[in-house]
Amino acid sequence: EAGVAQSPRYKIIEKRQSVAFWCNPISGHATLYWYQQILGQGPKLLIQFQNNGVVDDSQLPKDRFSAERLKGVDSTLKIQPAKLEDSAVYLCASSLFETGGLISTDTQYFGPGTRLTVL
Amino acid sequence: AQSVTQPDIHITVSEGASLELRCNYSYGATPYLFWYVQSPGQGLQLLLKYFSGDTLVQGIKGFEAEFKRSQSSFNLRKPSVHWSDAAEYFCAVGLPHNTDKLIFGTGTRLQVFP
Numbered sequence: 001e002a003g004v005a006q007s008p009r010y011k012i013i014e015k016r017q018s019v020a021f022w023c024n025p026i027s028g029h030a031t032l033y034w035y036q037q038i039l040g041q042g043p044k045l046l047i048q049f050q051n052n053g054v055v056d057d058s059q060l061p062k063d064r065f066s067a068e069r070l071k072g073v074d075s076t077l078k079i080q081p082a083k084l085e086d087s088a089v090y091l092c093a094s095s096l097f098e099t100g101g102l103i104s105t106d107t108q109y110f111g112p113g114t115r116l117t118v119l
Numbered sequence: 120a121q122s123v124t125q126p127d128i129h130i131t132v133s134e135g136a137s138l139e140l141r142c143n144y145s146y147g148a149t150p151y152l153f154w155y156v157q158s159p160g161q162g163l164q165l166l167l168k169y170f171s172g173d174t175l176v177q178g179i180k181g182f183e184a185e186f187k188r189s190q191s192s193f194n195l196r197k198p199s200v201h202w203s204d205a206a207e208y209f210c211a212v213g214l215p216h217n218t219d220k221l222i223f224g225t226g227t228r229l230q231v232f233p
Contacts, residue, residue, distance in 0.1 A: 004162065042123070042209050042223025043163070056220060091162060108221065110155075110162035 002026065004111035006092050012117045018080040021114045025074070025094030031055070032069055033108060034077050035091040043091055049075060082118045089113040121146045123212050125224035132200050133232050140195040140227050142210030151213035152193040153221065154184055158206045166208075169193065180204070205231045 005024040013019050025032050031050050035043035046065065048055040051072040060067070064083070069075040079086055093108040122145045132138055144150060151170050155163040167178025174186040184195045193210060210224040 040225065042211070042225050043221075044223070045220055048220065093163075107165055107168070110164070112160065112162045 004092055004094055004109055006090075006111040006114055008114055009112065010115050010117075012119065013082055014119050015084055016081040018078065019082055019116060020076050020078045021090050021092075021116075023075045023077070023092030023111060025092070026096075026109055029094035029096050029109075030072075031095045031097070031106075032075050033093040033095075034067055034075070035093065037089040037091055037113070039088070046077070046090075079116075082116075084118050087116055087118045089115050121150070121212060121214060121222050123210055123222055123224035125208075125210055125227050127227045128225070129228045129230070131230040131232065134202050135199050138195075138197045138200045138204070138229070140208050140210075140229070142193045142195065142224060144191050144193065144210075144212050146191075146212060146214070149188065152184070152186060153211040153213065154178065154182070154193075154195045155209045155211060155223075156180075156206045157209065157226075163209065166195070200229075200231055202231045202233060205229055 004026055007022050011019055033048050034046045036046050037043040046060045047057040047067045049069040065079055067077045091113045092111045095106040095108045097106040124143045126141050153168045154166040156166050157163045166182050167176045167184055169176045169186050176184050182195055182197050184193055186193050207226045207228050209226045211221045213221050
């Protein structure tokens with residue numbers, strides 16, 4: 001079974017530029033997550049999709065970050081304009097089941113991440 | 120607010136030695152508990168998870184973890200470390216009756232000497 005795919009693996013941009021990351025989850029997985037992992041910290045959830053819809057985007061800086069999951073499969077995360085503090089690894093994860101008010105015991109599978117450096 | 124603490128930023132052990140990585144959480148009830156490992160340039164891989172039942176959980180690669188409610192801890196152990204275990208280890212909590220949101224600790228970097 002293919003894992004979660006992400007591209008690009010590395011990206012270097014200057015502040016105020018725009019950047020986009022792409023994620024293709026494991027086939028059939030309903031839920032997709034984007035995490036931000038700053039050096040020396042654990043991953044922090046930015047946004048969670050269930051199929052096409054957003055479940056949780058409470059920690060997404062919406063003035064500069066946007067994400068979409070059209071057709072409920074792959075997803076893109078965009079930063080516009082980038083700031084120095086956006087330098088981080090952006091991890092995508094997916095899980096099989098949907099959350100629908102029930103306790104979900106599903107496992108999240110992570111992609112290799114995209115390392116973003118903002119100069 | 121919910122939080123996860125991994126007190127040890129960096130641990131160094133000799134190959135063959137035993138290992139214990141500490142994890143403490145703060146949450147009003149019993150959360151779901153996870154340990155993930157991250158090798159350089161790789162994504163996170165799930166080692167084990169605890170939802171309920173037996174408080175000693177077996178995982179992959181010879182790891183185990185024990186949930187202690189009284190101490191709000193979920194420490195990861197391995198009786199004999201291999202050089203390939205060198206990586207970053209993250210403890211995480213999932214919140215019941217919520218989305219699948221995971222809250223991660225800051226990680227413990229494990230270095231293994233031959």
